[in-house]
Amino acid sequence: MRHLLSLLILCATAWVIGGIVGVTPASAIESVRVPVDSRAIDLTRSVERYNGQGDRIQISTAPGADGIVRRIEVGAKQAGTQPNWIVFALTNDSDEQLERLVVVPHFRLAGSGVIWPDLGTVRISAITASQGFAPESEESADADVFRLTLDPGATVTYVAELRSAILPQITLWEPDAYKDKLTSLTLFKGIVIGIAGLLALFLSIVFVVRGAIIFPAAAALAWAVLAYVCIDFGFWHKLFAAGGEADRVSRAVAEASLAATLLVFLFAYLNLNRWHVRYSHIAAGWLIFLAALVGFALYDAPVAAGIARIMLATVAAVGFILVIYLSTHGYDRAVMLIPTWFLLLVWVAAAGFTVMGSLTNDLVSPALMGGLVLIVMLIGFTIMQNAFAIGGMSHGVVSDAERKALALTGSGDIIFDWDVNADRIFVSPDVETQLGLRRGDLEGPAAGWFDRLHALDRDRYRACLDTVLEQRCGRIAQDFRLRSADGEYFSYAMKARPVVGQDGEVVRVVGTLADVTDIKAAEDRLLHDAVHDSLTGLPNRELFYDRLDAAMTMTRSSDRAAPTVFSLDVDRFKQINEQVGLSVGDSILLTIARRLGRLMRPQDTMARIGGDQFAFIIVSETDADQIMQLADTIRRAINTPITFSTYEISLTSSIGVAFYDTALHAKRDDILKDAEIAMTHAKRAGGDRIELYRPGMRAQRSDRLALEADLRRAIERNEIKVVFQPIVRLEDRTIAGFEALLRWEHPRLGTLSPADFIPLAEQTGLIVDLGLFAMDRTARELASWQQALDVSPPIYASVNVSSRQLLRHDLLGDVKSVLKRSGVLRNSLKLELTESLMMENPEYAAQMLHRIKDLGAGLSLDDFGTGYSSLSYLQRFPFDTIKIDQSFVRHNGKGSRPVILRSIVALAHDLGMEVVAEGAESESDVIELSQLGCEYAQGFAFGQPISAAEARKLVGATAEAA
Known part of the structure; x- marks a missing residue:
């Protein structure tokens, strides 16, 4: 009993002393068995982590062959620090002494994360063994490597002091196996870096030779990929003797540059500025953001790298949607890019699974780098195929004949060729297709076109050809109309000239036919609108005066009936417009025009010469009573109510009538003014009436003007x-x-x-x-x-x-x-x-x-x-x-x-x-x-x-x- 009490007091004293000196006890851990023939053992899940233990840690070792658990105490390399610790134990059951390498990579793409990713650093400061030989640190630029020696039948517990809170992977390698791995990966990495470098150099040289904007964009993308691959394969810090924080910054800058150059290439290749100026603004803003991200990497590399990874995925996804959209709209460049960009999208997805930890194999990262170089190579092939496919003749030597043939093809004109000796015309099939004719219907003798030409154009067509044959020079520049299969006429502009043979005679007439149907229709429409009212389609004031001139001239030069002029104005039409709106008012005027148009005979003229003012030239009637009866018919036609939607609108009109008198109406304006004076008197008398012009009305009108001035x-x-x-x-x-x-x-x-x-x-x-x-x-x-x-x-x-x-x-x-x-x-x-x-x-x-x-x-x-x-x-x-x-x-x-x-x-x-x-x-x-x-x-x-x-x-x- 006394011995047991002494043992308890001793343990309590040791625990108190351990607490005073800051040493924290730890429980014993399970040992990992190391077979003789093992090449590599992943210890990532076999280590125990300790955080916040101070600068000293006390642990219980794994039990040895005798089953005894010992306690060891390990201090940090620098007193007063708060490092993180890991503990693992290894057992050698064999009769041989084993040497193994503990390898902890500085950077591992798998599981590095998307937001605030782990960009790599030195992981382990030192490793302490519970017994036997002390672990020896070996030089390595890419990982922390320590050589361990395990005696036969020994179980050794190792305590490692960490310099980083993150431990991506820890592996126990057989030295020769690790060397073979490095050798094989070095060869693969060299091949990938060599291909990437040659591709970047080649695209740069092509840019110098060709000068198109797509080549510097592709070259920039290739150089960005080369830099990213060099950094990931550890070639960068070997070349420039960089490491530590510089390696993290360079990795973040490379990822941001990769996203930026990929965006530049997409914009240049698809030529987005030709589709919509908004694309240019979006791309420019996006590129400025990525350029700022490159600068931000110098300040906070993990944040910049996280944003760059998100931007890279966004560019790939948005680019694929844009490529598909433009492909459906017939853009050949976008169609050619679909396979390559789909592979890029697959690569981005695989990289995403890798950085999020779904894919953890050691070969995933080299495979992704090789795949990225392959994608850039496919992009290079795509732009080379596109550039040389569409530009083969643009930079080559083109003859004058070829240049003319290209110009004719680009103009879209139709070839016209008349072999004079054989009397055979050849035209491009396009004109026959447009006219709905069979192939060859327009080929044959020149006179064979007479049946297809408009009747008014046949003489002009014959005269042009005959003149060219007689003069043996000159040019044809005429418009002709050809009848289609359904009877519709199409207008064509012919431009041709003769080809004279050695005997001085015309042997051919060659030229082009251009479809000018729409142009002629537009000209006819302009001519019609110039002399017709745009709302009602009636003649306007200019055409009215022209026809009035003709009627007056006919009356003076012959015994033709003298014209009578009506001037009609709708009463209170301004108030109606204000009540029902301008659109309804226009519909009312259109209805009035149609009603009154049905009352006119073919030889009479009805015109709209003002807002709600109409004028008529009556030559079909000569009897005064019949003319006044026609005026009353017009008045009553307007009096019929017009129903529009929920409105029933009753209208009245004031009509002035003036008979033509050669003595009084020397000019066309005179008779219309007389009709308007009579109309004004009708309106002043209350409207809805007809007034016949009398000479005394002019004096009254003059009095009214003077009264208005007063x-x-x-x-x-x-x-x-x-x-x-x-x-x-x-x-x-x-x-x-x-x-x-x-x-x-x-x-x-x-x-x-x-x-x-x-x-x-x-x-x-x-x-x-x-x-x-x-x-x-x-x-x-x-x-x-x-x-x-x-x-x-x-x-x-x-x-x-x-x-x-x-x-x-x-x-x-x-x-x-x-x-x-x-x-x-x-x-x-x-x-x-x-x-x-x-x-x-x-x-x-x-x-x-x-x-x-x-x-x-x-x-x-x-x-x-x-x-x-x-x-x-x-x-x-x-x-x-x-x-x-x-x-x-x-x-x-x-x-x-x-x-x-x-x-x-x-x-x-x-x-x-x-x-x-x-x-x-x-x-x-x-x-x-x-x-x-x-x-x-x-x-x-x-x-x-x-x-x-x-x-x-x-x-x-x-x-x-x-």
């Missing part, structure tokens, strides 16, 4: 005045407000009512300036009235708004500006809009009215009942007042007012609107309107429109009465 200056000259018509409250006969009306004090014509100049202002666009003028003056007067008369509800004034004002987005700004400057009370300045104006574009009108209402202006619906508004739309408009048109206020023929008047008043009240009745001319009208429920009335019963000064006095009198 109107443009009327506002500046202060000739436009605003007058006010009182609006009376029927309940107490007090002034509720005024309607602002415009008068023009013309210096020559006197006072003009709105009916005399408002339509002209609408047509010329001056209505916008007049409307703003009226709104501003009315707002100023209203502000002064409201200051003088403090009553409730406040006095108001209304101003008419035209369609041009409503369609302008500036109307909102004008109203806002006027309200802000004048300071009138909210809703006291009312804008009057007609019912028909609202329904031209109800959606837009509703939106605009709501925005005007929000600004603080009142809204009044004028001439209610005379339009075609829908009650559903009427509810959406924010009007506060309805003005009943005077046609409903006046007595009908039976002496009573229309029954609908009462309904209109009731409807307005149901909608929450006040009612103003227009046209109250007598006291009885006023009484009856009051009984019907109308709140307000205006008319001659309360006086004529008065000036601003008189209105001011009237408001003042009302204020005193109040």
